[in-house]
Amino acid sequence: MPAARFTREDEDRLIAQYLDGASLSTLGKQEDCCLETIRKMLRRRGVSRRPRGGTARSLLPDQRQALIADYNAGVSQIPLAKKYGVSQASVSRYLRSANVKMRLYGAAASGFERCGGRVLQHDYMTVKYPRDGQFASMRNHLGYMLEHRLVMAQHLGRPLTQNETVHHKDGDKLNNDISNLELRKGKHGKNARYRCASCGSLDVRPY
Numbered sequence: 001m002p003a004a005r006f007t008r009e010d011e012d013r014l015i016a017q018y019l020d021g022a023s024l025s026t027l028g029k030q031e032d033c034c035l036e037t038i039r040k041m042l043r044r045r046g047v048s049r050r051p052r053g054g055t056a057r058s059l060l061p062d063q064r065q066a067l068i069a070d071y072n073a074g075v076s077q078i079p080l081a082k083k084y085g086v087s088q089a090s091v092s093r094y095l096r097s098a099n100v101k102m103r104l105y106g107a108a109a110s111g112f113e114r115c116g117g118r119v120l121q122h123d124y125m126t127v128k129y130p131r132d133g134q135f136a137s138m139r140n141h142l143g144y145m146l147e148h149r150l151v152m153a154q155h156l157g158r159p160l161t162q163n164e165t166v167h168h169k170d171g172d173k174l175n176n177d178i179s180n181l182e183l184r185k186g187k188h189g190k191n192a193r194y195r196c197a198s199c200g201s202l203d204v205r206p207y
Helices: 008-021 025-033 035-044 061-072 077-084 090-096 147-156
Strands: 118-121 124-128 145-147 164-168 183-187
Touching: 008 035, 008 061, 008 090, 008 124, 025 061, 035 061, 061 077, 061 090, 077 090, 124 147, 145 147, 147 183
Parallel strands: none
Antiparallel strands: 118 124, 124 145, 164 183
């Protein structure tokens, strides 16, 4: 896959996998691209390369217990990752290994997992979507799509275009409630928010 075809969500997911210990070779095979494509993306996003043979940071048993206690007290995964200096994927792995019941947001909270399941792809939740559904054009080659994009598409009543992105207002990429999502155009850096041309409101809905 050429580097230009990586979406911001793809890059975030790959960075999370790399920081969680995945090798460049593994990521290249996964994305069907050369190693240099992954290297360039990491350099462009300011991600420091691991020393040869380096591994992701692991938490000590007492740190894991503290992390789990924080999660059970209501702290979400993104803040926990920042607090303990690990990736969100690691936080999720620690919680799953301790059989902690995960909090659900967005489509999953309403039972959407009946359509085929939900899979945590490191920083983001993906959902299986039927090929004959209204938003099937947003599926990847495995039939999955990012849950936060699906929630926004359902809210708007139409599929999202490739240049539309969905921003998590509180920074928690697993909080896919529509109240936490914001439709944007282009990348999350320098981008344009949708604004009503008449009143200037950011609260844009289909009519």
